[in-house]
Amino acid sequence: MEFSDLIPRAQAALRENDAGVFTKPGPRQYPHQWNWDSAVIALGLSHFDLPRALTEIRSLVGGQWRDGLIPHVVYHTGPSDYFPDPDFWQITSSPHAPAIPTSGITQPPLLAAVVRLLHSRRPIPGFVREVYPALLRWHRWLHTARDADGSGLVCIVHPWESGTDDSPRWLNALSAITPADLPSYRRRDTTHVNAAERPHRADYDRFIHLIDVFRRSRYDPQALLARSPFLVQDLLFNSILYRADEDLRALAEELGEPTAEIDGWLEKMRASFDARFWDEARGLYFDYDVRTGKPILVNTAMTFMPLYAGLPDEAKVQRLIHEHWLNPAEYAPERATHFSLTTASKTEPAWEARRYWRGPVWIMLNWLLADGLRRHGFDTLAETLRRDSLELMARSGFREYYDPRDGSGCGSTDFSWSAALALEFVAYG
Numbered sequence: 001m002e003f004s005d006l007i008p009r010a011q012a013a014l015r016e017n018d019a020g021v022f023t024k025p026g027p028r029q030y031p032h033q034w035n036w037d038s039a040v041i042a043l044g045l046s047h048f049d050l051p052r053a054l055t056e057i058r059s060l061v062g063g064q065w066r067d068g069l070i071p072h073v074v075y076h077t078g079p080s081d082y083f084p085d086p087d088f089w090q091i092t093s094s095p096h097a098p099a100i101p102t103s104g105i106t107q108p109p110l111l112a113a114v115v116r117l118l119h120s121r122r123p124i125p126g127f128v129r130e131v132y133p134a135l136l137r138w139h140r141w142l143h144t145a146r147d148a149d150g151s152g153l154v155c156i157v158h159p160w161e162s163g164t165d166d167s168p169r170w171l172n173a174l175s176a177i178t179p180a181d182l183p184s185y186r187r188r189d190t191t192h193v194n195a196a197e198r199p200h201r202a203d204y205d206r207f208i209h210l211i212d213v214f215r216r217s218r219y220d221p222q223a224l225l226a227r228s229p230f231l232v233q234d235l236l237f238n239s240i241l242y243r244a245d246e247d248l249r250a251l252a253e254e255l256g257e258p259t260a261e262i263d264g265w266l267e268k269m270r271a272s273f274d275a276r277f278w279d280e281a282r283g284l285y286f287d288y289d290v291r292t293g294k295p296i297l298v299n300t301a302m303t304f305m306p307l308y309a310g311l312p313d314e315a316k317v318q319r320l321i322h323e324h325w326l327n328p329a330e331y332a333p334e335r336a337t338h339f340s341l342t343t344a345s346k347t348e349p350a351w352e353a354r355r356y357w358r359g360p361v362w363i364m365l366n367w368l369l370a371d372g373l374r375r376h377g378f379d380t381l382a383e384t385l386r387r388d389s390l391e392l393m394a395r396s397g398f399r400e401y402y403d404p405r406d407g408s409g410c411g412s413t414d415f416s417w418s419a420a421l422a423l424e425f426v427a428y429g
């Protein structure tokens, strides 16, 4: 098996970051449980310790709010040197807050897809029955609390909900926000990682301002839709949700649970998706800013995420791949020594090779995109992504992200989801 020497190293990294009932995304900078990280981590753990993988999922679901929200961070072990600390969120102002401290926002809903994948490989019917109600309630919450315009497409209210916190997609929406009466805070991320690889200060102030708006709204979903200065229909988030709804439906069917509600969500999303996100002139999908009522015309790798959802028709697929993915000015590596896939098009003025979501390669995106490519018959391109991912990890270790020009690592070291996906990519080549 190629790259099989990564297996013991990846297992060791996941064991190192194991905090008992959850796995830290990275050893220092991220000492709590993150939502979509944990979904991927569970997949990685399932390769060598299925019971521990199921514990990971149970712990995440343990942070679910009474109204269905599964939060982006669960603080199982109380405060740490991570900011925002649990108290900063002030979630107890909401009648829906759970007993355990959590953040008050969510993250891309990958969990149902992972549960179905695990179950398809090694049947875990009892576990599926156990977590299905929580998954259904989370998806229902997303389709109601976050449907701002009845389109069936869901909104995010904070860049952190996108999972691509510092993406150039959010620059305009953020610059329209004027942080007022900012609560005092001290960010900690730059104590662990080089500041040049982290978000700029002005953006960080806006991240905090948004949380303050939510706190003052007591996390009431209707109030957030009405007041959040940041309200966006995110391509990545909606693509992941669509796919996860399909997976949830398959689980429901198997359990003999009703499927009509889920069918309704899928149908609505399908009917709105291309009309809202597709730009025929440019041959790209774009996110949509609900506050301004305009598409966000920033060309990032999220444009390819509808492939993961299986939504684009053949003509759109061809345009995405031939005009953009294979275009060296945008996404294709310029030299044989460069790596796929850069997070944003190199034509974007905000493109930066080493800053967070501005350009670096993320193993996590490569995994989703490799799946999307295979779904549409681009097996060779998918194989390139898989090999590039494994090659990056073999050379530079399990880093948070990588410079696409030379494969050097950036951000956190010993990063859990990179290690988890090394196991996945080696096993399923």
Ligand code: GLC
Residues within 6 Å of the ligand: 025, 026, 030, 034, 035, 036, 037, 162, 163, 164, 165, 166
């Ligand atoms: C960063 C990433 C986010 C991830 C978190 C923990 O905030 O942008 O996607 O979940 O780190 O790894």
